[in-house]
Amino acid sequence: MTPIRTVLAATDLSAPARHAVLRAASIARHTGARLALQHVVSLGALDALRQLFAAQPGDLRQRLLDEARDEVHELAAELCAPHVASADIHLSAGSALAEITSHADALDADLLVLGARGASLVRDLAVGSTTERVLRKTGRPLLVVRGDARHDYRRVLIPVDFSARSLKAIAMARMLAPQAEIVLLHAFEVPFEGRLRHAGVSDAELAGLLANAKREAGAQMAELIAAAGLPAAAVQSVVVHGDASVRILDQQQLQGCELIVIGKRGQGPLEELLLGSVTTHILSQARGDVLVI
Incomplete structure (x- = not known):
């Protein structure tokens, strides 16, 4: 069987998704695989947020993207650095399904890793509907993480x-x-x-x-x-x-x-x-x- 060379973890930056990132980093460590982290900001959620404000800064979208990028880098430093030398980080805006599958294809990822729950308006990665749609669309192995990732599978x-x-x-x-x-x-x-x-x-x-x-x-x-x-x-x-x-x-x-x-x-x-x-x-x-x- 083809070895695991690239692991892609998609995260919505919620607390449950931390388990998925940590598990992905652990797998990358013991397989010697390249680790990539992806965060997708929902355009629909951004539009909904824009409608809630009577007046808003013109650079609101960019500020939210910059904040998300900083959080992904902090997550990588905290959870991934102890396991791998570095993690590639990819931030995009759009449909979670389209962005995840497209980036997985671009990386030719051997394993996708998602958390078991999504969590917020802007961070629209809802496992359930999104996970099932990813399963239908991709031919790549998909690991859905729900449990404690602080130790290896026994x-x-x-x-x-x-x-x-x-x-x-x-x-x-x-x-x-x-x-x-x-x-x-x-x-x-x-x-x-x-x-x-x-x-x-x-x-x-x-x-x-x-x-x-x-x-x-x-x-x-x-x-x-x-x-x-x-x-x-x-x-x-x-x-x-x-x-x-x-x-x-x-x-x-x-x-x-x-x-x-x-x-x-x-x-x-x-x-x-x-x-x-x-x-x-x-x-x-x-x-x-x-x-x-």
Whole structure:
């Protein structure tokens, strides 16, 4: 897998976004990547602010941009300097979605990092709508930071479907958290399970189908672990029956994982993670960070 060479952290300068900047700096340090910080000032918010003033200084926009630039530099000095020699800083005005994706393309960023919440009128980087739109628009890995970034990831949860995408998710997780214990999760369901009951399939027959599905998944899990070259001491595998979005959150809590790594598209119960309900649910409900690749 391509190494991480450039990390781009987009910040709205709010308190929650500080976690994202600190996590990005930490990742840049241990991967040797270039770190870039971006702040987008919303033109719509500036226009709304202008309408609130009966009279205003003619240079109000520039003064706000200058203030934001100073704050980004202060943020870089405080949070990034202990981890990297320097951070490239980019300030722009416009749509957060357009500016973030455009700058990521210009840098050819290998990883985007955003905070889990936005915070103010002028600093319009609202994770939720913006994050989902960035996910839809970009093909780049996106890390949404919600948790404490003062220490490295210690446990990482990776939902897998045994496709080549699962190998990519594992490789990315190992780059971001080389010392972390990895928990591989496969949630399975028997096709038409509910209808089988209504069709008269007995509980014993259904239990047999579930047992066979779990055995097959266990064998595929062993093959995946071998293909990924994971050391036995650094990985735990979990095969469970049930809805993927529910089981992912259950296991995150049970296993104490600070990071969930999921693919945009999968197979079976993990199909269409990017645009379906699973990713939306995980991004909104996960207690820790989420990396979507």
